[in-house]
Amino acid sequence: MxxxxxxxxxxxxxxxxxxxxxxxxxxxxxxxxxxxxxxxxxxxxxxxxxxxxxxxxxxxxxxxxxxxxxxxxxxxxxxxxxxxxxxxxxxxxxxxxxxxxxxxxxxxxxxxxxxxxxxxxxxxxxxxxxxxxxxxxxxxxxxxxxxxxxxxxxxxxxxxxxxxxxxxxxxxxxxxxxxxxxxxxxxxxxxxxxxxxxxxxxxxRARPLVQDRRSYQELVELGFGGVGGSVRASLRQRYDGVDAALAAAGVARDTVVGHVHPDQWVTLWGRLCG
Missing domain, CATH: 3.40.50.150 (Vaccinia Virus protein VP39)
Incomplete structure (x- = not known):
């Protein structure tokens, strides 16, 4: 029943x-x-x-x-x-x-x-x-x-x-x-x-790609905040070394947030938060 x-x-x-x-x-x-x-x-x-x-x-x-x-x-x-x-x-x-x-x-x-x-x-x-x-x-x-x-x-x-x-x-x-x-x-x-x-x-996934959920989600939410029209402008509000992190992830400095691949976000987290 x-x-x-x-x-x-x-x-x-x-x-x-x-x-x-x-x-x-x-x-x-x-x-x-x-x-x-x-x-x-x-x-x-x-x-x-x-x-x-x-x-x-x-x-x-x-x-x-x-x-x-x-x-x-x-x-x-x-x-x-x-x-x-x-x-x-x-x-x-x-x-x-x-x-x-x-x-x-x-x-x-x-x-x-x-x-x-x-x-x-x-x-x-x-x-x-x-x-x-x-x-x-x-x-x-x-x-x-x-x-x-x-x-x-x-x-x-x-x-x-x-x-x-x-x-x-x-x-x-x-x-x-x-x-x-x-x-x-x-x-x-x-x-x-x-x-x-x-x-x-x-x-x-069998194994997570990042180890700290909170710091990763804070990074992503800031990036999606839309300040300055690019992910670079948003992330520079809080993080140092953003330009080097973007270069390591293969993200152009003028890239809007929606065009950043999730795997590139994982690289950004590793450079800025890991």
Missing amino acids: AKDHSHRNYSHTQKKARNGGGGRTPQDRARREFSQNFLVDRHAVEAVVKAAEPEGLVLEPGSGEGVLTLALAEAGAQVVGYEIDPRLAGRLASRTRGNPRIDVVRGDFTAARVPREPFAVVGNIPYSITSKIVDWCLRAHGLTAATLLTQREYARKRSGDYGRWSLVTVESWPWFDWRLGDTVGRESFRPVPSVDSAILRIER
């Missing part, structure tokens, strides 16, 4: 419902309330499972109708699926009651307790709270990897595919590798969203 936990609005989403009464049927109203877009393409499901290489304990945000849940279990994972829609959670729990590899939890994944044992996260996650789910993953000490089907633009930004790097990626880089996977077209979902999705893989 599905466990009952407190929850908020989430599923694979584009936008939150504007009112609770839209839709002609209970299913339509649920899709509006929980902003659901279900993955219906078998090839897309296979691509996610292949990217995840699931084994051991896997938490799945937004199990929905259970297509990915069942595929992960069939691949050998022990799956705990979180589903906020009580109708879908109850249906999936009934459907999988005899499957020892699947446990369905009715509730908000972002409020879930972090397991004591190592685990992975795999899911077709909502656009509207993607950042909350990613933040939860990055804070979870036992997480080995997160394989997330997100809005393609989000995945490209976080993996540096535009040639620019975001603060969240740079800050977490010494501990996590971010990679862009296959594109999953909008036609792979029902209802069909307005944009394509992509697989984003966030994998914990």
Whole structure:
């Protein structure tokens, strides 16, 4: 039976419902309330499972109708699926009651307790709270990897595919590798969203690239502060030897912060803080 936990609005989403009464049927109203877009393409499901290489304990945000849940279990994972829609959670729990590899939890994944044992996260996650789910993953000490089907633009930004790097990626880089996977077209979902999705893989490194998290994050946050229009101008507010550190990292003196590769930040930390 599905466990009952407190929850908020989430599923694979584009936008939150504007009112609770839209839709002609209970299913339509649920899709509006929980902003659901279900993955219906078998090839897309296979691509996610292949990217995840699931084994051991896997938490799945937004199990929905259970297509990915069942595929992960069939691949050998022990799956705990979180589903906020009580109708879908109850249906999936009934459907999988005899499957020892699947446990369905009715509730908000972002409020879930972090397991004591190592685990992975795999899911077709909502656009509207993607950042909350990613933040939860990055804070979870036992997480080995997160394989997330997100809005393609989000995945490209976080993996540096535009040639620019975001603060969240740079800050977490010494501990996590971010990679862009296959594109999953909008036609792979029902209802069909307005944009394509992509697989984003966030994998914990076996060994951190820096030894002091606090000093590294202080360096990065100062660099992203935007003072003077370049990373050099920002870092010179607090650190000595910035020009030599930039040269060692291969960063031009007029480089804007978004164009500094995360590996270059690691070199800057080693020169300025290590």
